[in-house]
Amino acid sequence: MNRKRVIVDTGPLVAFINKSDAHHQWAKTQFSLITPPFISCESVISETCFLLRKSANGPTRIVQLIERELIVFPFDPQAEASSIRKLMEKYRTVPMSFADACLVRLSEQISESVICTIDRDFAIYRKHRRDVIPLIIPED
Numbered sequence: 001m002n003r004k005r006v007i008v009d010t011g012p013l014v015a016f017i018n019k020s021d022a023h024h025q026w027a028k029t030q031f032s033l034i035t036p037p038f039i040s041c042e043s044v045i046s047e048t049c050f051l052l053r054k055s056a057n058g059p060t061r062i063v064q065l066i067e068r069e070l071i072v073f074p075f076d077p078q079a080e081a082s083s084i085r086k087l088m089e090k091y092r093t094v095p096m097s098f099a100d101a102c103l104v105r106l107s108e109q110i111s112e113s114v115i116c117t118i119d120r121d122f123a124i125y126r127k128h129r130r131d132v133i134p135l136i137i138p139e140d
Contacts, residue, residue, distance in 0.1 A: 004114045006136065007106050008038040008071065010047040010099065011118035017048075017058050023118050026138050030116060034136075036070045039106060039113070041077065043099040080105050087125075094121050107133050 015027035045062060052058025065071045077084065080102070087101040096104075100121065107113050108127045115122055116136040127133050 004112045004134070005110050006034050006038050007103055007110070007113050007115045008040050008044070009103055009115060009117035009119060009122075010044050010051065012116050013040075013044070013048045013062060014051045015118065017052055017061050018055050023138055030136055034116070037072045038070060038116070039074060039110065040071050041073060041075045041099065041102040041106065043077070043097075043102055045071070047099055075102060075106050075109075077102060083108075091121075091125060094124060096121070096125070100125070104133065 011023065012027045012030065015021040015023035016031055018024060021027075045066070048062050049059040052062065062071075083105050084098065084101045087104055088096050088098070090096075091101075100119070103115055103117075103122075104125050104127055107115055114134040114136055118138055120137070122133055122135055122137070125133055
């Protein structure tokens with residue numbers, strides 16, 4: 001489907017693992033159409049594992065995706081701290097989470113990337129201050 005590099009957010013990962021999630025079928029469909037690896041950051045994985053903590057083997061299944069290199073982390077939050085802070089300050093009224101700021105910064109660094117998310121805040125966020133971020137997002 002998509003030859004662009006796909007940056008994945010927490011919501012689609014949770015939906016993919018959790019069969020009772022409202023977006024489960026959407027996430028399964030999207031992930032079947034995307035060529036791995038997915039790009040993400042450690043804060044997204046931390047959020048995902050936390051949200052799946054009561055799901056049978058949920059966190060373990062996420063770690064297995066990392067072990068299989070289906071999710072990769074080409075992002076150094078220490079090196080990007082200033083840019084992350086500026087994004088969080090700019091969108092403080094939304095508010096923007098640390099994980100969201102990392103994903104926006106990743107979208108700035110990886111040309112021709114698209115963010116897979118269920119979070120409508122990404123329609124507000126801009127990369128490079130003014131550019132719309134291409135999204136894979138449910139239509140509902």
